[in-house]
Amino acid sequence: MPDPQSLDECVSIQQWLQREHLPLASPRPPAAVHVSLYCVGKSARIPEGVIAAARQAGTAIEACQFELVFDHIITFLLPQDNAIVLAGNGGRELWQLHVQIAIEMHRLGADANLNPNFQPHTTLLYDKDVVPRIALRRPVVLAAREFVLLHNRRGQADYEELGRWPLHARG
Template sequence: MSRIEPSAPQVAARSETHRLFFALMPDAVTRHEINHVAAWVQQQHPELRARWVRPERFHATLNFLGDFPVLTDEAVAKASAAAHGVRAAPFAWALDYVDSFRGREPPCVLRGSQVPEPLLALRRNMHATLVETGLRLRNERQFTPHVTLAYARHALPQATPVPRLVWQVDRFVLVHNVVGKGDYQVLGTWGLSG
């Protein structure tokens, strides 16, 4: 079952960048648990001097569809058509450590020691259906599922265990964001039913 919101306006300022991606979004309880982990990391590692992600923006990206100067109905329609073709079962994803990725502002991320096979299968299935719709996808060398907690001035010295939380994943969403402005807009939601 899906819910599609009205499309974004066809006219946008030239300086805007419209980002479109599929993601896993946590439910309220999981979002609260992730925020608790973020607060713990912030307390334990003030040297990160980080910009902390607001809880309503916690997500795990599945497939990045691109940045656009204007988000068109065609792009949203193709992504939605692909989403309707995705078949995957719900699964549990255990998140149990934080680490830093490399970068100018090293992201501090929450990850799991083991990546569930159904998560990898969901991404593969989604990628295949997206290719069939004719969407051009960025080639990603490696898929590293994670939830970004912060963008920091310094990286964590090492991966750090955190109290294990289990995210019961039962849906994925199509997200639109104008980079640097406002909250995420969920354009559609699709349940996982096997």
Template sequence: MANGQLSLDLGMQERPDLLYFALRPDAGAASAMLDVAQRCKERHGLSERPFGADRLHVSLVPAISRHGVRRDDAAAALRAGSGVRAAPFPVVFDRLCTFGGAQKRPVVLCSRGRIAALEDLRQALRGELVKAGLWQGPARFRPHATLLWGRRPVPETRLDEAIGWTCDGFVLVKSLVGQRRHVDLGRWPLEAAGG
């Protein structure tokens, strides 16, 4: 407050940070992803910067309430993550493509086929989110890993070599909006039955 005037910042409210569950690639897969991203950028004349290794992930489901972001969503999401049990499974991406038709589009790795175990993990998470009082997330899901955002579409291309790893855990990510930074708030290992 200056000179007795109340200063209001109407309409300038900052966007809240995002919370979501995700898979992280192992070091070998992350290195291969960075290589594909760089070659894609050069081949298609994209000016945008590829994600760094610390931001590479496969989004599973957002962790927010049914009514939008709340202060206690992170605690509820941590409870939800703790309730999930699954065995390790392979994740393989064999294609590069662009999603969406907006001005800036995500250039992603995806798979022509289904990754059933990944879909099962996502369904288990959705069930636990509901139990924790959060939104179960959208029903539609196409597993993918975003490499960069581009202003030009990239034609769907089969990779010369598929990129894969054995998923042995999942994380709760806090994406710091506007900072191009992710912080993992929790990690849960996947263990074979009886492990």
């Protein structure tokens, strides 16, 4: 989840995109802006056993804090509305966190949804149109100090928080 300053930057970019490129786009509410890390499941009702495994996996993760740099806007093509996302290089630490979660989920008997094409991003808008890659003048730097298990309740703008775990300070 972005800190307040990073969230303000994300919302400013979102508003600029809507004003300059996608006037009819549906913006993500600020409370729903987050960096996608790992998909536990895509069904409308995630089984309790999978949620329990994800919570156990979160508790088992040992990772250090790091920073993410998002320096461009891209479009993820989706069946309904496309996702207009803030993207960048998540770096080795984010990839390692993604892999650690997959390993823990597998160890706990759940699907290990390791995504070899994992693209660090935060969704800003949804729209039928496609935005070509736009480089940002100034990158958005997000401090990863924790990770959160969120449940995306279909048809609702917000997420239900199911767990939260701190990342360790470097030192």
